[in-house]
Amino acid sequence: MKILLTGESGQLARELLLELAGDAELVALGRSGMDLAQPSRIRQTVRRLRPDLIINSAAYTAVDQAEHEQAKAFAINGTAPGVLAEEADRLGAPLLHFSTDYVFDGKKAEPYTELDAPQPLSVYGASKLAGEQAIQAIGGQHLILRTSWVYSRHGRNFLLTMQRLLQERRSLDVVNDEHGAPTWAGHLAQATAALVRRWLNDGRFPTGLYHLTASGETSWYGFAQAIATHLHAQGRLRATLSPIASRNYPTPANRPANSRLSCLRLERDWGVRLPNWEAGLSECLANASAIDAGALAISRSA
Template identity: 65%
Template sequence: MKILLLGEHGQVSRELQLSLREQGELTVLGRDRLDLSQPEQIRRQVRELRPDLIINAAAYTAVDQAESEAQLAFAINATAPGILAEEAAALGAPLIHYSSDYVFDGTKTAPYSEDDTPNPLGVYGRSKLAGEQAIQAAGGAHLILRTSWVYSLHGKNFLLTMQRLLQERASLNVVADQVGAPTWAGSIAAVTAQMIHNWRAGQGGPWGLYHLSAQGEVSWFGFASAIAEQLRTQGIATATLQPIPTSAYPTPARRPLNSRLDCTRLQRDWHIQLSDWHSALLECLHNPPQC
């Protein structure tokens, strides 16, 4: 099987490059070979490579910067996925694409299901929602996997930022009223690989939209506390953490207060087991070669 993976250096892509090694012939395209803001480049690459499966792990993820770069965010997060879906459908190849909890406004008091109506608060969330809609409109076989609070030992993310700041500062304020499930990129890649295996074995569920995040829930403050605890087990002194409300930490883009995703449908339809967020954090930290 020929697999085309987009987003060479991203957190999820780097993990996918490990988890998909045994799945087939893998071609990975980064920004140096494919500019996702250029539609004709996308069409040309897909038509030349003619993959059996396309996985789009590339995205514009600068949530705050998107407020002033809406055109670029929509080009990468909305237009590009739609073109990929059209080209995939023409080839008869499925498309796997990753979306975000930011398509919701966070006002619901329970975890969000796939049937809940999106209402993004900012440009990033709107661009991700538009990407979902473009893929669905193309009419081909696809999996849209919404995830949340992605971290790994690569790139820019909350885990790495906290590890650094906890060692640099004496005191650290962290938002405590936003709740979700930190999701290790390695878990996302492992689930994706399992779904591909199930599909090829004739044991996959229906194509469509699914929620994929770690199980359980925690605030950013709680996540930071867990990171600090792991540093202290190594004998590393850490900053004192102070919980603050979102209102005390203004940002250009508004964040949903509730980012919890109900993953029941994924687990049931695709026979997938998901780790809880704390177990996945420990697996990431204690198995660095796999992160």
């Protein structure tokens, strides 16, 4: 069984490589192996490799920069998933794709369900929604997992930025009126691998659109406080944190005030539920074994 994984160096792909090692032949590709901004390259690569499953964990994730690079964001987040879906359907292979809470406008008082109508506030959110719609329009076997606030010990994310700033600065202001569920890429990969293994074992692929985030909720300020607590325990905390309103921290892209996603449907249908976000953060920080070159050797770049 051959699995094609996109976004080879991304934080989620790195965790998926560890989780799926030994379950199938993994072919992990980055931009040099398959540039998602070039549909022809996507088609050529998929047709050459002929995978049994495609996992698209790659994305254009520079939320603010996307406001100035709309064409690039839509090419990678909107057009490429549709091309992957077409090629997967041509092979009779399922496609597993990751999307985002940013497809919603955040105005709902309760957590969003899969039945709520998307209304993105940003180019990034609109491009991710376009990718979802492109996949659904093909009609092949697919699983779209919307998640939120993903972080890990690798790449560029809120955890690593806060760890650096909390040790460099004397004071730090963090937005306190945007709420969601910080989701460790390790737990996200574990749940994804469980769904893939079910398909490998009994041939039943969990087709559809589902939400998958950590349990619980917090604000960006609450997330930063939890990170600061871990640093303080290690004697590495320097900065004092202060909460601020999002209107006092303007950014090029608008962000939803409510990024909470209800994950009850996935738990009901497939028995998958992630631990609380605080447990995820503790496990992430306690896991000192970063992916090294030896671990990445399980991938085969084509």
